[in-house]
Amino acid sequence: MSTPPSTATAVGHNLLRDRDFLLFAGGQGASALGDALSKTALPLLVLALTGSGLHMGVIAMLSALPMMLIGVPAGAWADRLDRRRMMLWSDVGRALLVGAVPLAAWLDLPVLPVLYAVAVPVGVLYAVFEAACLSCVPSLVGRERLGEANSLLSIGNALGYIAGPALAGVLVTGIGGAGTLAVDALTFAVSAVSLMLIRRPMQSAREQAPAPMRRQVLEGFRFIAGHRLLRAALLYWAAVTFFTSPVVICATYFIREDLGWSPGVLGSIIAVYAVGAIAGAVLASRMKAATVAVMCAGTVLGSVALLVLSGTASLPLALGVVFLAGGGESLSAIVYSTLRARLTPDELLGRVTTTAQVAAFSLKPLSVLAAGIALEATSGSVTLAVIAVSSIAISLVFAGYGRRLSAAPAPAAPTLVRPTPEEVTP
Secondary structure: OOOOOOOOOOOOOHHHHHHHHHHHHHHHHHHHHHHHHHHHHHHHHHHHHHHHHHHHHHHHHOOOHHHHHHHHHHHHHHHHOOHHHHHHHHHHHHHHHHHHHHHHHHHHHHHHHHHHHHHHHHHHHHHHHHHHHHHHHHHHOOHHHHHHHHHHHHHHHHHHHHHHHHHHHHHHHHHHHHHHHEEEEEHHHHHHHHHOOOOOOOOOOOOOOOOHHHHHHHOOOOOOOHHHHOOOOOOHHHHHHHOOOOHHHHHHHHHHHHOOHHHHHHHHHHHHHHHHHHHHHHHHHHHHHOOOHHHHHHHHHHHHHHHHHHHHOOOHHHHHHHHHHHHHHHHHHHHHHHHHHHHHHHHHHHHHHHHHHHHHHHOOOEEEEHHHHHHHHHHHHHOOOOOOHHHHHHHHHHHHHHHHHHOOOOOOOOOOOOOOOOOOOO
């Protein structure tokens, strides 16, 4: 593999003129458009088929299970295999699986069983894709440009979420939720093509053969366990994610069932949220350092806005607070991902990233299932309020603790255990 581009290629020029980064960002932006379509259309489709918040929670739970089960091994694969190929084949597989839903509808076959059938395999491919995608950015742009790259990628994703929900509202009304998912399938194909056109390697050159899988996994765990700030940040984000994971299905239920607003209004609200996310990403790009205080402040801002949303029936107020929610949550997420990557060496980045993903999403199946039960037992308003208050409390507690850890000396760089000749698989 060729020399990584951290100094010669990515550093010293504008990322907006970097061909490979623009291809990567464009592919991910197209995928974000598809995600926005599916995140708007899928809950509406399940609700139309079943009228049940519980079914929405169960399908979300099935989609989240694979990250919990294979997330850590997927990180080890991203550190030993070709990250580009992992992402490419994940995109191809998801295009085919998601495309099965509109195909079933067009053939007049039952759609709900197809949704249940594809939920787990789509989740598996998502876990594999995320392991490679989240760990390739430092090698693609250089660590010196990591914060800027994460902000630009977030802006691209947010642009997809501006167009996606409004488009989804039109498409759901015109061709139905299943037909709308066909566009999501096409965006996976666009992402795959963009990856094929990137010339730059997406990981550092390896001078030695990788250690056995079990040893690689343990190396990642040991590094996290020995780095107090990184460990604390991962646990904080896991706690926040537990409560915020069901926000989309809860907000959909609240807007459609509690307030009785149309799918078009739902799409407009999600689009305004995305505009706020762009504002948060621009703000994050201007931050000189990724700090615990900024990360917690972003979460608090987003959660306060969510709390206000849960108690309003005014559309203008709802649009205003979701803008603030998008800005706060985007700022928090960018600072977290940048801090995590800067604290981790490239040879461990895949494992640390996916361990963080597993920590954040391992309880998501329980979280979304509990949210589905809460929606049935109470209302969308009550469920959203509980999510918001819990996130605020966690952030306030962690803010003081995290500042003390940030002031402590950084740990020494890890010494990785290399395989003996007999351990290396030919």
